[in-house]
Amino acid sequence: MAIEVTKLEGQPLGATIKLPEGCNDPSKLSAEDFDDLYKALHEHLVVVIPGMEDLSPESQWKLTTRFDPTCDQTGKSYGHGKEFRHDKSVLKKDGTSIPDQPQVQVLGQGSWPAGHHGLGDIELRHPTHFDFHRDPLSQEQAYKQDMTRFYRWHLDSALYGLSPPVATTLLGIHVPPHSKKQKILYEDNNEVLEVTQGATAFISGARAFDLLTPEEQDRALKTVVEYAPHPYIFISPARATSDGLTMVSEGKEMSLDELPPWEDAKVKRLPMVWTNPVTKKHHLQVHGCCIHKLLLPDGTTLELEEARKEVHRMMRPAISPKYVYAHDWSKGDLAIFFNRGVLHSVTGQFSPGEKRLMHQCNIASGKDPQTILDVAA
Template identity: 60%
Template sequence: MTASLLQINPLENAPLGAKVTLPSDVTDPSKLREEDFQTLLRALKTYQVLVIPGQKNLSPKSQYELTKRCDPTCQGNYGHSKEFRHEKSVLRADGVTVPTQPQVQVLGQGHHHEHEGMMLIDLKHPSHVTFHKDPLSIEEIAKGDTRYYRWHIDSALYGLSPPVVTTLLGINCPNPEKRQRIRYDDGSGHTKNSAQAATAFISGENAFNLLSDEDKELALGAIVEYAPHPYIFISNAKAHSTGLTMISENKELSFDELPPWEPSKVKRLPMVWTNPVTGKHHLQIHGACVYKIETADGKVYTLEKARELTYRLMRPAIDPENVYTHDWNEGDLVMFHNQGVWHSVTGEFDDKGKRLMHQCNIASGFDPVCRKD
């Protein structure tokens, strides 16, 4: 019997993304034939976000194999958990590790029993209330209001290169009919409606295209330097209401207060990364962790000014019409091109809320590059 072909269809009424339908004889996307897998990989780097429904029973091993297959250079580069789980890291409470497949993290909300060999998991969904300088009130949250928690690129940003792809699997999801209103609270009046705890994505290509010609030239020649152990460095700081960057109040840890670090492991990355499939430029900055920006003409923006420049360049890209919010259904496997998009957690849960997800991303063997030709 001849199997059906892999189908890729752009998401309807969305600024980026596509839905994937697997061939009829394939239930596990990590087992795709090489020709179909290459089609999937090209689609990932073209559409930036891929949604594969019906994967609730995908094993952590298969999720790891699929993630690794997208970037063979990442094998052996897993090692960010120690950095992320440090007691002072802002990421310390974000999930637990699957014992049999340590490259896969369990994320979510609430108490979960007997999952992947763990008798009890107590998960806490990240909330802007603990991260933003001026969070919404209890009353506003009760009405269904929320924020973008933190726009970011998945990466340790110290010693390890940013992953090429992240895979997210929705196992236990809130009812997508329960809605929320994402507020910007930056004077723009902007809001965006989505399902509770939707994951938000924007295209770095679109972010670059929205820049003025002058800012495109600046971005193409700029280098972003991240702080050593950046998630520990910002542990006492608070974020802007849009989730784009941090508020400068001199609350960052001094370098002497950080765990031991090596200058050679400090990440200095191009502000613009070139898509290897499309050749397009993507504005790719982790706004929360920016420490310094150097431009081609020799100008240096240190912490506060670097954040101001970052915010100015990034802000147009998160206007509501540019954001794709994925409203999760159980079994959705979302693959996103981590070197081509930014994403953010959204939403709040009460004490009775439940959510369970598996996430996998592994540091690439190489830093992304900017090709100006």
């Protein structure tokens, strides 16, 4: 019996996966069944396998590496750690690593006693827009009216010296009840998206590309995005726009000579549009918070502030409510998303005493995303 793929009804993307009878570890799928899973991931962009609460960190890591033969398969190099946990990085508080499987990160909210896969007592903090946005909602809006914001739209990647992962796996181990709803208030206060507390929001880069005009698409296909050196440290003093798409340009970023030592050869210059190897669709894939420059096909360079404005203009239509899939977590959900085809965002906030525990894994690829020219060749 092969895997069963069921497209999510009424959603702009996503599917659920039922494993073959007798299989409870997707890392051990046969080659044929894994090929079907690989195809489903690239076609639906986010796939969810329910009932995986007992999946081991080792199996999660092995499954993640199967999606990208070019990534390190030995476990010795996984492409985060030092960069993400640097004292000045905006990511430093977002989780911790499992000692015996450091490729797998523990994320969540609340205090957890010693004993979780070799960890001692841990205190997890769910990222909220209060920590990152220039103009957060009021406490009244957030905790009395149950409003919230997208935290940060992004793709998972160090974006310095390492190539973006192909896939991310995210496992819900302890999740809050489904009953609590929150409303994402858009920055113009004219749009609202209701989500379950702590939902993970996804949008399709292919949809973002399709929403551009033909002229914009042609230019995007030939545009290069230059990211800042050590981008998560570079942006740490700055604050984000209210939709989480990019940063507000107020001159607060760290100067390049204040950053840890960096090399120009490790600065990531990536195509603005990445090509899906299965569907051949074009995906507008830009981490708007970490950009430094846009290198346009006519030879023009848009520097930081103008680059942010241009990316925001291009991406904003794609995060409209009708294009967002907000995953409502259940215990044991294993979400796998095509990191080179979607952007995603944390949503929501938790009250004191509320708890959540998740395992995340993504591995830096051995090569950068393909452009349309690479695929055509």
